Amino acid sequence: MAYLSSNQLKQYENHGYVSPIEVLSSHEALEARKEIELIEKKLPNEIDKSGRYNVHLISPKLDSIVHNSKILDAVESIIGQNILVCSTTLFIKNPNEVGFVSYHQDAKYIGLEPHNWVTAWVALTDSNEENGCMKMWPKSHLDLKHHKEKFNKGNLLTRGQTIENIPENEVESVELKAGQMSLHHPRIVHGSGINRSNDRRIGFVIQSYISTNVRQILGKNSVQLARGIDEYNYHEKINRINSLMSEKNILLKKKENNSLQEIFYKGTNQKSSY
Numbered sequence: 030m031a032y033l034s035s036n037q038l039k040q041y042e043n044h045g046y047v048s049p050i051e052v053l054s055s056h057e058a059l060e061a062r063k064e065i066e067l068i069e070k071k072l073p074n075e076i077d078k079s080g081r082y083n084v085h086l087i088s089p090k091l092d093s094i095v096h097n098s099k100i101l102d103a104v105e106s107i108i109g110q111n112i113l114v115c116s117t118t119l120f121i122k123n124p125n126e127v128g129f130v131s132y133h134q135d136a137k138y139i140g141l142e143p144h145n146w147v148t149a150w151v152a153l154t155d156s157n158e159e160n161g162c163m164k165m166w167p168k169s170h171l172d173l174k175h176h177k178e179k180f181n182k183g184n185l186l187t188r189g190q191t192i193e194n195i196p197e198n199e200v201e202s203v204e205l206k207a208g209q210m211s212l213h214h215p216r217i218v219h220g221s222g223i224n225r226s227n228d229r230r231i232g233f234v235i236q237s238y239i240s241t242n243v244r245q246i247l248g249k250n251s252v253q254l255a256r257g258i259d260e261y262n263y264h265e266k267i268n269r270i271n272s273l274m275s276e277k278n279i280l281l282k283k284k285e286n287n288s289l290q291e292i293f294y295k296g297t298n299q300k301s302s303y
């Protein structure tokens with residue numbers, strides 16, 4: 030059992046995030062990394078750029094992380110016992126690349142209302158200052174802020190959405206060991222810098238775990254039931270997968286990712302490669 034303690038819940042409620050939480054062994058994290066790297070080798074370009082979403086639909090190892098009971102216990106502590114998985118994103122930063130994430134709030138463009146949902150960032154490699162770990166602005170989750178859409182080079186966000194004038198002295202680095210996770214609030218302001226190390230930084234992000242009462246107001250998301258019962262039935266359901274890179278599931282991932290692209294680019298004609 031890995032329900033959050035009252036101190037951890039207090040940290041989440043007051044600061045907008047909680048970390049570190051132990052969820053995988055370092056061996057399990059490494060096995061997941063190896064499966065990702067196998068997919069990259071066998072299916073070049075399938076899981077980079079706009080393909081990096083919903084890789085749990087073609088990877089049994091990532092599927093088992095999404096449905097890991099330690100993660101779900103912690104998530105249940107925040108959003109309650111009826112839990113849906115909306116989608117997932119791989120945030121990979123390779124050494125010698127310029128990838129960064131501008132300061133933003135997830136709730137701004139994701140269309141999930143009300144904000145009874147939480148994002149789990151699972152470290153499949155260590156994530157630290159050197160390789161560009163996430164940085165959180167504590168207590169910034171109380172309201173939604175203005176974002177500039179920059180579509181700038183190297184930015185790993187779809188629109189290069191950026192909140193400017195962040196008080197850098199208040200920002201906290203979320204360093205994690207492989208196998209640990211952080212949980213963050215839909216409105217917390219966060220971002221990350223570039224990878225200056227010699228190895229990859231891999232974050233597998235369940236984005237997000239939503240309560241059954243959450244709707245998608247910008248388009249359509251299919252979901253998986255992770256725990257409890259869905260008494261609202263707002264979303265189409267998809268089953269868990271059990272085969273690696275099957276043709277059928279590759280098509281399913283494509284279909285889901287097309288729907289996500291419509292949500293992420295709603296109201297703009299400009300596109301990045303994400």
Ligand SMILES: O=C(O)CCC(=O)C(=O)O
Pocket residue numbers: 120130135148150161162163219220221232234236
């Ligand atoms: O992986 C990163 O550096 C940023 C991830 C992020 O923005 C998120 O999980 O919402």
